[in-house]
Amino acid sequence: MSIFKDHISAMEAYKPPLEGRDGQRFILLDFNERTIPVSPAIKQALVDFIHSDRIQQYPNYGNITGQLAEYCGVTSDQVAITNGSDHGIELAIRGVCREGDQAIIPGPTFAIYSQVAKVEGLSIVSPEYTQQGGYPIDEVIAAITDKTRLIVAANPNNPCGTPISLSDIERLAVAAPNAVILVDECYYEYTRLTAKSLIENYKNIVITRTFSKTWGMPSLRFGYVITCKENINAILVMRGPYDINQLAVVAASAALNDPEYTEQYIQEVMGQSKPLLESFLAEKGINFWKSVANYILVYFDNPENIKRALETAGILVRPRVDNQGKTALRITFGTLEQTQKLISVLNDLI
Template identity: 60%
Template sequence: MSSIFKPHITRMSAYAPPLEGRNPQQFTLLDFNERTIPVSEPIKQALVDFIRGDRLQMYPSYGDITERLADYCGVDAGQVMITNGSDQGIDLIVRAAAAAGDHAIIPGPSFAMYTQCAAVENLRVSEPGYTRSGGFPTAAVLASITEATRLIVIANPNNPSGTLVAREDILAVAAAAPQAAVLVDECYFEYTQATVADQLAAHENLVITRTFSKTWGLPSVRFGYVLSAADNIRALLNVRGPYDVNQLAIVAAQAALDNPAYTREYVREVMEQAKPLLEQYLDTAGIDYWPSGANYLWLFPQDVTVLSERLKEAGILVRPKADADGRPGLRVTIGTLDQTRQLVEVMKSTG
């Protein structure tokens, strides 16, 4: 029987991350680039208070969250739109920018959501490759731009490679394709402090996605936001539903913004202590890895299967990710100093 749905949709496969068995009481979760320790008490308390306040029967209302985010990002409130995680921001931008048959440039390998959304819209996708030594393929991206290009994705930093993209390269791409939405994914912004949020007026085709899922430690409540020129935000609001962001997400994000120190302290420990420790071990052990600007490293040990099994036995989950040539690797989230010491110990004993 033929499907009631569009043929290209039925031919796709689902984006299905390996979520099963991820029990934080049983494992140290270094497999999803999450914050590896819980959020601070005031955030939990705000959620409990909200539930006890008997407002769950009401539709969400968003108060001043957009203004607070604008303040945090140094932009105008009209340049901000809240979303159900940055995944929703990515989906809305792709849907609003491009129609079936349009051309998109999505350098790879990268976060699966971009190509997933592009496939849903039936876009023609060019995928220039990141390289370990060359980083973001700026020249290939610029060379791929045509009049039919409606979307260009720049993950800064890229996932799984951790590659940082130079600011001047992002702006050169934006200038070279004024007809295209240039989606700059700043999901890991708090780790990198790298942003083009100050360029929204100069480059009106820049559309930035950000999230509370990483350093803020709130992927479970699904809260993200988009930054772009006010006209773009107005257009995107025509596509987003009025209640797509749930009220618990707003309560948690408000409490998080009231208590930013827990995030700053975590970022400091991960980036200034834990990450150098892991890098130092990898350098000493001669294990190849990509230079990363974020809280994860993409490494290529001799036997990926043996190492991931040994880590799992020791209570540590990591994520297998092969490179573009099919070479097996592991994407390892960096957690606290203690967690990283344990990781290194298991790696040392595996040899």
């Protein structure tokens, strides 16, 4: 018998398939990561920190919040740093929802929302994304009850890359004033879509962002929340004073000082690799979800064979199951060269 709550003891841990992800052997197009290393400036900042002999001291976050606020175009009291955006997601859900409340989490989507919702004892409703309609806004609004405390608006959604419009986010905020509207902007720099203009007027909007994707440092775990000042106070009450590793702060600060390096990669991925792969798939008549992100969800006739053959050719992609139970492959857009290699392998397979 476990001393933990029954419903938690009955759950499985979320275990992403990390085994065998050898970046020396494979082009890693399976986790929506940046596919090339971080800038020399970030590496240098980390090395300098290690040699400054401060590892024995507790973290001191300095002006990182101010730096982020300036980058985001909000005030410092509208930002809080977190240990990756998973942490921000968790804090927002834990801080707002009570056991027995309802969560509306459109699917298919990123697993952490429902993992946290289940830990908090919420009942989950999952209207479906569709290739034609995108975010199921009418179904979500129809599902709202006086028990609704969480509505997820991933912008864009993972795995399908679907955006949600600012006006639909506003509709959610109006329709469910007692719920947190969780706007997950994990891929913000690829999409430039943001709900930050709504946070002053709608105190129920909480935006989460990360340095894991575009900025290329998922191993360091650095994210942040953007929301109104009152919500930031609540987040800081729940968040530990040292929850974020000092090395993550050092690296994020160096990255913000050198945005060009990240911008160049975004241009290559979104301006070259994405259209190239999309036109190849369209030419071959292969069905895929229209994406605004650095990844695409593709329906091959024989996904398992394609996945295995790509792996043999040195490329990893990730199978994802949609709401109909159909398996698709989620493919991250990498550099132009990596995309050309992917296309050449796919071309031989199809």
